[in-house]
Amino acid sequence: MALRFYNTLALKVEPFAPAHDNTVRMYTCGPTVYDFAHIGNYRTFVFQDLLRRYLKYKGYQLLHVMNITDVEDKIIRNALARQQSLADYTAIYEKAFLEDSETLRLQRPERMVRATEHIPEMAEFIAALEKKGFAYRTEDGSYYFRIARFPEYGKLSKKDFSGMEVGARVDVDEYEKDNARDFALWKAPKEGEAFWESSIGPGRPGWHIECSVMSMKYLGDSFDLHAGGEDLTFPHHENEIAQSESLTGQPFARHWMHVRFLLVEGEKMSKSAGNFYTLRDLLVKGHKPSSIRFLLTSVPYRKQLNFTMAGLEQAAKSVERLRTFASRMRMMRLSAGTNPAAQAAAAKAKQEMRAGMEDDLNTAYASAAVFDMVREMNTLADHGELREGDKAPSLEVLERFDEIFAVMKDGDADKMKAAMEWARGQGLMGAAAETVPDEEVNRLIEERNAAKRARDFARSDAIRKQLADGGIVLEDTKDGTRWKRK
Ligand SMILES: [Zn+2]
Numbered sequence: 001m002a003l004r005f006y007n008t009l010a011l012k013v014e015p016f017a018p019a020h021d022n023t024v025r026m027y028t029c030g031p032t033v034y035d036f037a038h039i040g041n042y043r044t045f046v047f048q049d050l051l052r053r054y055l056k057y058k059g060y061q062l063l064h065v066m067n068i069t070d071v072e073d074k075i076i077r078n079a080l081a082r083q084q085s086l087a088d089y090t091a092i093y094e095k096a097f098l099e100d101s102e103t104l105r106l107q108r109p110e111r112m113v114r115a116t117e118h119i120p121e122m123a124e125f126i127a128a129l130e131k132k133g134f135a136y137r138t139e140d141g142s143y144y145f146r147i148a149r150f151p152e153y154g155k156l157s158k159k160d161f162s163g164m165e166v167g168a169r170v171d172v173d174e175y176e177k178d179n180a181r182d183f184a185l186w187k188a189p190k191e192g193e194a195f196w197e198s199s200i201g202p203g204r205p206g207w208h209i210e211c212s213v214m215s216m217k218y219l220g221d222s223f224d225l226h227a228g229g230e231d232l233t234f235p236h237h238e239n240e241i242a243q244s245e246s247l248t249g250q251p252f253a254r255h256w257m258h259v260r261f262l263l264v265e266g267e268k269m270s271k272s273a274g275n276f277y278t279l280r281d282l283l284v285k286g287h288k289p290s291s292i293r294f295l296l297t298s299v300p301y302r303k304q305l306n307f308t309m310a311g312l313e314q315a316a317k318s319v320e321r322l323r324t325f326a327s328r329m330r331m332m333r334l335s336a337g338t339n340p341a342a343q344a345a346a347a348k349a350k351q352e353m354r355a356g357m358e359d360d361l362n363t364a365y366a367s368a369a370v371f372d373m374v375r376e377m378n379t380l381a382d383h384g385e386l387r388e389g390d391k392a393p394s395l396e397v398l399e400r401f402d403e404i405f406a407v408m409k410d411g412d413a414d415k416m417k418a419a420m421e422w423a424r425g426q427g428l429m430g431a432a433a434e435t436v437p438d439e440e441v442n443r444l445i446e447e448r449n450a451a452k453r454a455r456d457f458a459r460s461d462a463i464r465k466q467l468a469d470g471g472i473v474l475e476d477t478k479d480g481t482r483w484k485r486k
Contacts, residue, residue, distance in 0.1 A: 001358045003058065005225075006302060008233060008256040009156055013360055016255060018224050023061040026051075027215040027253065029228035029236070030066040030112065032207075033093035034074045036278040037100060039292070039307060040269055044229040044259040046296040047361075049106040051227065051257070053404045054357050064109040065218045068094055070116050072207040073173045076193050086116070086194045100279045103289045103415050105406040111218055115210040122205045122213045123198035125247065126185045130200075134246040141188035141201045144169050147180065150242045154180075156256060157234035173207035175235060183239055185209050208239035215253075216244060226253035230260050262296075262305040282312070283419035284428075286437020288412040291316040297363045297405060309438065316439070318371070319407045325374045326398050326408065329391045332381065338389035342380050346393035349373035353401060363405075370401045436470035445474070445481050 005016045018024045028048045031037055037045070048066075055062055069075075070090040079089035094114075101108075126143050129135035134149050147153045147161070154161045161180045170181040184206040189195035195202050215223065221244070228237065237256065244252040261268075264275040282292055287309075295315040299305040349369045356365030377394050380386045402408040436444070444463050451459035464474055471486045 001355060003358050004360055005255060005257055006360050008258050011158070014255070016225070018060060019222070019254065021061075022059070023063055024055050024225060025063045025219040025223040026225035026227065027065045027067075027211070027219060027223065028109070028226070029211060029232055030068050031093070031097045032069040032072055032074065033090045033097060034072075034078050035093060036096050036280060038269065039264070039277045039279060039282065039296075040262050041229070042100070042104060042279055042292075043262050043296050043301075043305060043307075045101065045106055046104060046293060047259045047301045048227055049104075049406075050297060050301075050361060050363065050404060052107055052109070053406070054361060057357075057400070057403055062110060063219065065111045065113060065215060066109040067211055067214050068097075068112060068114045069207060069210060070094065070114050071194070071204055071210075072115075076204075079194070080192055096280075103279065103283070103419070104293050105289070105409075113214050113218070115205065115214070118210070118214055118217065119196045119198060119205065121217060122209050123186070123200045125209060125213050125243070127200050129185070129243065129247055132247065134243075135185055137200075138169075138188075141203060142171065142184055143186040143200065144171075144182040145185050145239065145242060145246075146182055147242060148182075150246050152245070153242050154238065156241055157238050159234065159238075171206075180235070183208065183235065185243070208236055209243060211236070212240045212243040212252075215240075216248075221248040221250045221252075223253055225255045225257065227257040227259070230258040233258055257301075259301045260304055262307045264307045265309070266306055280419055280423065283416050284423045286416070286439045287312050288316055288319075288439075289415050290319045290407040290410070290412050294319050294405070294407045298367070300360070300362050300364055302360070313438070313442075321371070321374060322398065322401075322408060323410060325378065326395065328381065329377075329395055332386070332391070334386055334388040334391070336389070337387040339380060339385055339387050342377060342386055342390035343393060345373045345376040345380075346390070346397050349394075349397045350400065353397070357404065367401070367405065370397060373397060436467065436472055441467065441470075441472055441483055445483065448474075449481065 003016050004013050006012070007014045031041065052062060052064060071086060075086060075090060079086050082089060126135055129145065130137065130143065133146070135143050135145055137143050147164075148166045159180070164180050168181040169184070171184040171187060186200060186203050186205055186209070188201070188203045193204070195204050215226070226237070226240075241252050263269070264277065267273055267275055269276050279292065283289065291312050292315075295307060295311050296305070298311075298315065349372065352369035353366045356362040356369060359365070373394060377386065377390070380390075398408065444467060448460045448463040451457075451463065467474060467483070472483050473486055475482045
């Protein structure tokens with residue numbers, strides 16, 4: 001078994017190993033701190049965490065650099081609108097990102113670096129590009145990359161740009177594929193906007209140059225792996241390659257990994273569709289961080305994930321099944337010895353989990369292997385066929401699983417409480433403060449059903465009233481109780 005990853009640059013699955021010694025040098029595009037990150041962003045960040053964890057699981061050392069983009073178009077626009085300095089404005093969202101990352105148990109990369117702390121290096125990089133003829137200065141003092149000088153432009157996004165207009169320019173950080181133009185490396189100051197004095201004049205960096213400069217500063221001209229969301233392939237990553245390779249003449253990142261977008265309730269997430277969720281929105285609605293993390297890992301990163309509230313409830317049950325199994329194994333009193341069937345189940349789970357992860361991080365396959373083991377062991381336990389010596393191998397499988405998936409440790413309640421307190425502090429709760437979270441509704445419905453079975457109608461009516469006061473309408477059908485919000 002050898003580790004293999006899909007490489008966007010090669011359009012195929014390839015073996016992966018670090019180029020030098022035992023250390024994987026990798027760069028992942030971090031958050032642009034202009035707002036709270038949404039659940040689609042966190043699919044990418046959870047994937048990056050899983051990638052980290054699996055590389056460590058295999059015994060590699062890591063040098064993982066993640067940037068914090070704290071200057072770009074959206075940030076400048078929003079900070080200006082709020083009449084805040086860039087630093088004050090971005091500090092709020094950087095802090096929120098770090099807190100959310102802890103909530104989702106994302107490991108800290110070895111280095112997290114802010115764009116605004118690397119402005120002199122960016123200016124130098126641009127000056128060097130200009131000297132080699134890859135960049136030019138316009139009359140207002142901005143600098144652009146001359147893509148006609150880099151014939152390989154398009155090699156990552158597989159776009160043919162041969163017919164493009166030479167010398168046409170684009171100065172926004174994000175643009176569509178048919179809009180390939182010389183892109184801004186450095187933007188001259190505009191009225192009211194933040195700018196820096198630098199060796200190439202006053203201004204501020206474009207978004208793409210930030211990542212080229214910071215990755216190469218900490219990882220070298222060539223490094224092992226670069227990852228990000230699929231939307232970054234063009235123009236962001238294409239431009240990073242153009243900037244870096246034209247400067248050094250060396251391959252930039254050898255291996256590129258891109259995480260597919262997710263759908264929410266079957267649709268593209270958008271504020272107008274009403275299916276746009278930040279992590280905090282979900283916590284305040286009563287969903288557990290472990291359920292969210294588990295759901296985000298449930299589909300391999302290159303496949304479409306449909307993120308649904310029903311899926312979150314299912315994920316909560318799955319995590320619970322693992323936690324319950326672990327405590328059952330720890331608590332059970334069993335007679336000495338081993339059962340070969342149980343030993344085989346644990347060995348198979350361990351081997352298949354690894355096989356799944358080696359295969360381009362097939363998380364669905366890897367976790368299914370563990371759930372199969374749990375089911376088999378539970379059946380053996382129910383029939384009194386488990387022995388004391390079967391506990392350790394199965395618990396070891398769970399421990400190994402959790403080194404990668406990180407959902408077993410139960411810190412959910414505290415994290416949800418903290419999110420609620422934060423939302424209250426922000427005055428964001430409003431009507432929602434009185435709202436009963438989904439999980440509490442389900443719990444109360446179960447309690448009501450139990451009361452009805454026990455013919456305790458006073459209690460069942462009281463629960464119905466309590467839910468009605470919280471805006472929850474119950475409907476008893478022959479298939480059980482359904483509910484909706486008023
Ligand atoms: Zn980047």
